[in-house]
Amino acid sequence: MFSFQQKLFDSDTEVRNLNITDPICTEDYKRPSTELIYGIDDKPPWYLCILLAFQHYILAFGGIIAIPLILAEPLCVKHDNTVKSQLMCTIFFVSGICTILQTTIGTRLPILQGGTFSLITPTLAILSLPQWKCPNSEVPILNGTGNFSINNTESWQSRMREIQGAIIVASCFQLFLGFSGLIGLLLRFIGPLSITPTITLIGLSLFGEAGKKCGTHWGIAVITVALIIIFSQYMRHVEVPLISYRRGKWKISKYPVFKLFPVLLGMCLSWLICFILTHFNVFPKSPAGYGFSARTDINIDAINNSPWFHIPYPGQWGWPTVSLSSVLGMTSGILSSTVESIGDYYTCAKLSGAPNPPTHALNRGIGMEGIGCILAGIWGTGNGTTSYSQNIAALGITKVGSRLVMQTAGILLIILGLFGKLGAIFITIPEPVIGGMFMVMFGMIAAVGISNLQYVDLNSSRNLFVLGFSLFSGLVIPTWLAGNPGVISTGIKELDQTITVLLTTEMFVGGFLGCLLDNTIPGSNEESGTSAWHKQMHAGKTNDSVTQSCYDLPFVTKYLRRLSWTRYIPFLPTFQTVRN
Numbered sequence: 001m002f003s004f005q006q007k008l009f010d011s012d013t014e015v016r017n018l019n020i021t022d023p024i025c026t027e028d029y030k031r032p033s034t035e036l037i038y039g040i041d042d043k044p045p046w047y048l049c050i051l052l053a054f055q056h057y058i059l060a061f062g063g064i065i066a067i068p069l070i071l072a073e074p075l076c077v078k079h080d081n082t083v084k085s086q087l088m089c090t091i092f093f094v095s096g097i098c099t100i101l102q103t104t105i106g107t108r109l110p111i112l113q114g115g116t117f118s119l120i121t122p123t124l125a126i127l128s129l130p131q132w133k134c135p136n137s138e139v140p141i142l143n144g145t146g147n148f149s150i151n152n153t154e155s156w157q158s159r160m161r162e163i164q165g166a167i168i169v170a171s172c173f174q175l176f177l178g179f180s181g182l183i184g185l186l187l188r189f190i191g192p193l194s195i196t197p198t199i200t201l202i203g204l205s206l207f208g209e210a211g212k213k214c215g216t217h218w219g220i221a222v223i224t225v226a227l228i229i230i231f232s233q234y235m236r237h238v239e240v241p242l243i244s245y246r247r248g249k250w251k252i253s254k255y256p257v258f259k260l261f262p263v264l265l266g267m268c269l270s271w272l273i274c275f276i277l278t279h280f281n282v283f284p285k286s287p288a289g290y291g292f293s294a295r296t297d298i299n300i301d302a303i304n305n306s307p308w309f310h311i312p313y314p315g316q317w318g319w320p321t322v323s324l325s326s327v328l329g330m331t332s333g334i335l336s337s338t339v340e341s342i343g344d345y346y347t348c349a350k351l352s353g354a355p356n357p358p359t360h361a362l363n364r365g366i367g368m369e370g371i372g373c374i375l376a377g378i379w380g381t382g383n384g385t386t387s388y389s390q391n392i393a394a395l396g397i398t399k400v401g402s403r404l405v406m407q408t409a410g411i412l413l414i415i416l417g418l419f420g421k422l423g424a425i426f427i428t429i430p431e432p433v434i435g436g437m438f439m440v441m442f443g444m445i446a447a448v449g450i451s452n453l454q455y456v457d458l459n460s461s462r463n464l465f466v467l468g469f470s471l472f473s474g475l476v477i478p479t480w481l482a483g484n485p486g487v488i489s490t491g492i493k494e495l496d497q498t499i500t501v502l503l504t505t506e507m508f509v510g511g512f513l514g515c516l517l518d519n520t521i522p523g524s525n526e527e528s529g530t531s532a533w534h535k536q537m538h539a540g541k542t543n544d545s546v547t548q549s550c551y552d553l554p555f556v557t558k559y560l561r562r563l564s565w566t567r568y569i570p571f572l573p574t575f576q577t578v579r580n
Contacts, residue, residue, distance in 0.1 A: 038402040039353040040110065040550050052400055053408035056391050057416070058264060060114045064091055065426050066441065067115035067383045069434055070209055074127040075382065076134040076156045081302030083156065085424035089417045090312040091115055091381040096413030098372035098385040103406050106368030107361045108551055109348045110395065110406035113372055116386035117445060118337040118507070121205050122329040123163055123382070125478070125504040129325075129497060130485060132159055157317045164377045165320035167384055170330035171373035174338050178367025181570030183338065184359065190339055191530035192452040193463060193518040197470040198336050198511030203446030204475065205506035210442055213435030216293035217283075224270040224436025232262030232440075263437060270433045271296070293431040302424040310420035317380040325497035332508035334373065337386045338366055344387040351392060352401025354550050361551040364571040455529035463528060466517045474510025477503055 038044050044052065068087040077083040091114075098113035126132065135155065177183045214221035239254035258265065277283055278295045286292060345357050345365055357365070373384035395401045416422055456463050481487065481504050488496050488503075502508050518528055525531040552573045553560070560566045566574040 036353045036401055037399045038405070040401050040403050042402050043404045044400065044402055049402075049405050049408045050412075052402075052405045053412050056112055056406065056409040057412050058261060060095070060112055060388050060391055060413075061264060063117075063388065063441075064088075064095060064114045066434075066437070067091060067117075067120070067381070069429075070120055070206075070438075071123065071382045074124055074132075074134070075159050080156070081299045081424065081427045082305055084427050085302055085306045085420060086310055086312075087382060088426055089310045089420055089422075090316075090379055091376075091383065091417075092413050093312045093417030094372075094376045094379045094381050095385060096410045096415075096417060097375060098369075099410030099413060100407055101372060102365065102368050102387075103403050103410065105364070105553065107345055107348075107357060107365035108403065108553075109345060109354065109357065109361075109365075110352050110392075110401055110403050111344065111348050111387045112391040112406055112409055113369075113385045114388050115381065115383045116333070116337050117202055117206075118340075118386070119167065119330060119333040119384050121202055121507050122166075122333045122501065122505045124205075125329055125501050126163065126166065126326045127159060128482065128504065129500065132162065158321075160317045160380055160382055161319065161321045162323065162326055163382050164317070164380050165322035166326035166330040166377075168320055168374050168377035169322055169327045170334045171370045171377065171384065173331055173370075174334045174373060175367050175370030177338060178363050178365065178370055179571050181359070181363050183342070183363060183366050187339070187342065187534075189519055190515060191518060191525075191528055192455045192533050193466050193470075193528055194511060194515035195339065196449050196452045196456075196467060197474055197514040198507050199340070199449030199452070200446045200471065201449070201474045201506040201510040202336070203442045203444070203449065205478070206438070206442045206445075210435055210438035213431045213438060216435065217291045217430075217432040219291075220270060220274060220294045220430065220432035221436040221439070223273060224266055224433050225439050227269050228262050228266035228437070228440050231258040231265050236262075263440065267429065267433055267437055270436065271429055274430045274433065294433075296428050296430060298430075299427045302427040303421055306420040306424035308421055309418055311418060312379050314378045315380070320377060323497065324494050325499075325501040328498050329501035329505050329508070332502070332505055332511065334370075334384070336507060336511065337369070337384065341366060341369060341387050344392060348387075348392045348395070351395040352403075354401075355548055358548055358551055360571055360573055360575040363575075367571055452533070453529075455532040457527050457529065460523070460527050462521055462523050466514060466521065470510045470514035470517065473513050474506045477509050478506045 043049075065088055068084055068091060071087070072078050072080075072084050077087075095112075095114045099111075102111055102113050103109070177186065236256065236259040238256075238258055240257045241252050242255045242257075243250060243252055274283075274294050275296045278297055283289075283291045283295045285295075292298070342362065345362060349355065349357050369386060372386075376384050391406075453467070456467075458464065481500065488499050490496055490499070549557075557573050560572055560574050563574075566572045569575055
């Protein structure tokens with residue numbers, strides 16, 4: 001479930017900082033609900049809903065478009081702009097559907113759903129198998145119009161179908177964890193020393209993708225990185241006067257624009273610089289020249305050739321295929337996504353003025369994420385869906401925790417996902433600009449993983465051993481296997497592929513060893529940080545005026561309460577009465 005968008009803001013520390021420093025967030029963090037303009041059950045005016053929903057769309061924009069851009073090369077569609085625009089439209093469309101499902105039937109918290117980086121690593125491991133490597137013929141061909149094109153439809157769709165099948169089957173495990181209520185049991189064995197290597201290795205394992213794109217023009221990549229750093233770190237307290245609506249009145253308020261949109265602003269300015277330099281032919285026109293990839297007119301044909309409307313539909317790339325190795329590899333990413341989502345639910349509840357989510361809401365939320373990933377696999381996004389934490393953190397800034405706003409954002413994602421030319425516009429972003437964005441994003445993922453060590457006693461030799469060994473093994477074993485293909489030979493082809501995918505997935509190797517050692521090497525919960533980690537996850541005050549009813553299912557809860565047997569179903573609102 002993890003993504004850069006999800007953890008751009010550390011759930012407790014960053015939100016507390018926002019509330020202290022921002023003029024619109026002057027009250028102490030322990031009283032989030034008293035400052036809410038709109039609480040979880042409130043319904044802002046329709047025009048305000050649309051504006052706030054569009055803001056959430058912008059916040060999720062960078063993380064969502066990054067997924068197809070990363071997968072383009074291993075799917076062998078690096079030069080097929082039409083396919084990339086279709087993938088972008090599809091992932092926006094499915095993200096909208098999953099957002100509506102999560103906010104209406106799942107946890108019912110205002111959480112936006114989008115693509116997850118947790119599934120990127122196992123996806124790359126699967127596509128690196130010999131049978132899925134791109135053929136040598138996957139090179140750009142200059143067509144009669146002067147644009148690049150390639151005809152390898154069956155080649156890339158067969159790869160997509162393999163990923164689709166793996167995601168669908170692996171997501172059934174997440175669905176089972178949620179709706180069966182087993183997620184609570186699973187969390188007992190997972191602590192900071194399991195989470196840290198898992199998440200950290202997601203970021204570290206993607207350094208090659210970032211370096212490859214930055215290397216097409218390091219000057220533009222550095223400009224992109226510098227702009228994002230300036231906006232997100234040096235100018236985060238600079239506020240821009242904007243017209244806002246608060247407490248029934250329109251007025252001019254100062255808004256922390258640079259804190260909210262550093263990645264978007266940095267990318268757009270670098271994109272503009274590339275456009276200007278392209279207009280004056282500063283970059284070479286020859287594909288062989290250094291800096292050619294920084295031109296903005298390379299993929300202009302994607303806009304011309306894309307339809308105005310593209311309606312994604314289930315099975316648009318064909319029937320998914322399933323193999324054991326791919327499913328097991330993808331399951332490691334699903335498990336990581338599941339664990340991280342729990343923390344997001346508690347954080348969102350605090351900032352939206354709701355009580356801490358009860359057991360049935362947690363179970364239903366994880367189960368609904370499983371359904372969302374299955375839908376993503378059926379539609380063919382090449383990825384799954386998960387909660388986005390920086391959209392949650394934005395609730396602390398805007399003081400709008402309305403569920404209706406997020407549902408409107410889901411509708412907006414669906415509508416914008418239907419416009420093919422809108423997705424094609426994003427294809428024209430130059431590669432070094434994307435590379436600069438990746439450097440910041442992947443670095444942040446690794447840093448967020450390391451931040452879980454704040455709960456661990458780092459003076460303990462036991463903890464240092466578990467951490468060091470799991471991290472180092474997560475880098476060494478997959479790297480060695482990638483350089484020595486075919487070294488695993490048991491005589492059973494399916495078993496060879498399964499072992500290869502698992503051992504070339506950095507997050508699985510590091511996370512598995514971290515979890516195994518942390519639960520088998522003697523040590524107290526205080527020493528390993530498990531007690532403090534779980535305590536922080538469940539901490540926080542809530543609005544006493546908002547009851548647990550905000551987690552009830554719409555329309556049917558009053559009927560469920562009349563049926564005694566529903567008290568034993570882990571994902572129904574009536575389950576809470578038994579647990580308490």
